[in-house]
Amino acid sequence: MAGIYVHIPFCKSKCRYCDFASFPDKIHLAESYMACVYREMSMRKEDLKDYEFDTLYIGGGTPSVVDESYIAMLVTAAKKYFNVKKGAEITIEINPGTISAGKVEMYEKCGINRYSVGLQTAINSQLREIGRIHTLNEFVTCAKLLKGKNFSVDVMIGLKDQTADDVIKTIEVASAFGASHISMYALSPEDGTPIYTDYLNGELPDGDEVAEMYEAGVKKLEELGFFRYEVSNFAKKGKESRHNLNYWRRGEYIGFGVAASSCINNIRFTNTFDLDEYFKCILSGHLAVKSREEIDGEGQEEEFIFLALRTAAGIDLEEYKKRFNCDFTEKYSSAIAKTSKYTELSDKRFYIKPEYLFVQNSVIVEFMR
């Protein structure tokens, strides 16, 4: 199984915590940018002709900020240039401040069947604080437009002045309005973003407070019928994100657009983060790859272990043997013994106990050389 990712790097304004490739002042370039993405796809067509793609993920930035006809053309281009499986999962990220009934109608028509909505928090003062353009009311309107459809909601924890009750309220709102999937991420203050100053000033919740919010969130999610299948991801039965599962299973993926990453044939390559350079490359008939790294056998194994241990299912021992031609339990017997308080070993799987998934890094490190 392989996935396609397309990066749409435009937003209405920059959130205070954002260090993604997004350019709020360049939205007037959206039409030319999309034309370049279609062209980049056509350039990759030949190389990927033997691949079958099970997912297409349109992320950003804010894909819902650009004209819906560009998105429809994008889905059409992906289906034209690549072998996109019948029944493929096709997701678009939506900001509740940039959605309309017309957009949802067009998305449905072109085959989009999954939505990822960036709510982050149901507390308006916190939304303002982190620089989101939408309010809780706008989320409610958006969720009503998506009624009966398969949609995920992003929830952030670790925001300034946020409490465990705020997290619970946010989850309750997302669930009440029909979310089938919830991603609950801890804010990561990145150097160079305005929120980093708040972090340096000690204004953000500390590690213990964030852990408390996470625990409260997990409890509420479980009560509401969402099961945890990855450290930050919770779904109703059968509603896991196939696109993300492919990443965690170390499947192959191809990325299009500025800053998009790919991993094909154990070669990881990433496009330039510079929008002008992206335009120049594509318009002159060249790919816009900026960095390229070949992953050797050891690297592949480390990635496989690292990614699998993020998931509730953990490492499939048979799959490990098939890929690396050795027995996981023999090779890592001492690390398994050392982490036994936090992990579980069955005939088929090795995984981190659900209650310790949040501190997975301290377990995973024992398996890295």
Ligand code: SF4
């Ligand atoms: S909407 Fe997303 S990509 Fe855009 S500025 Fe905010 S966090 Fe960044």
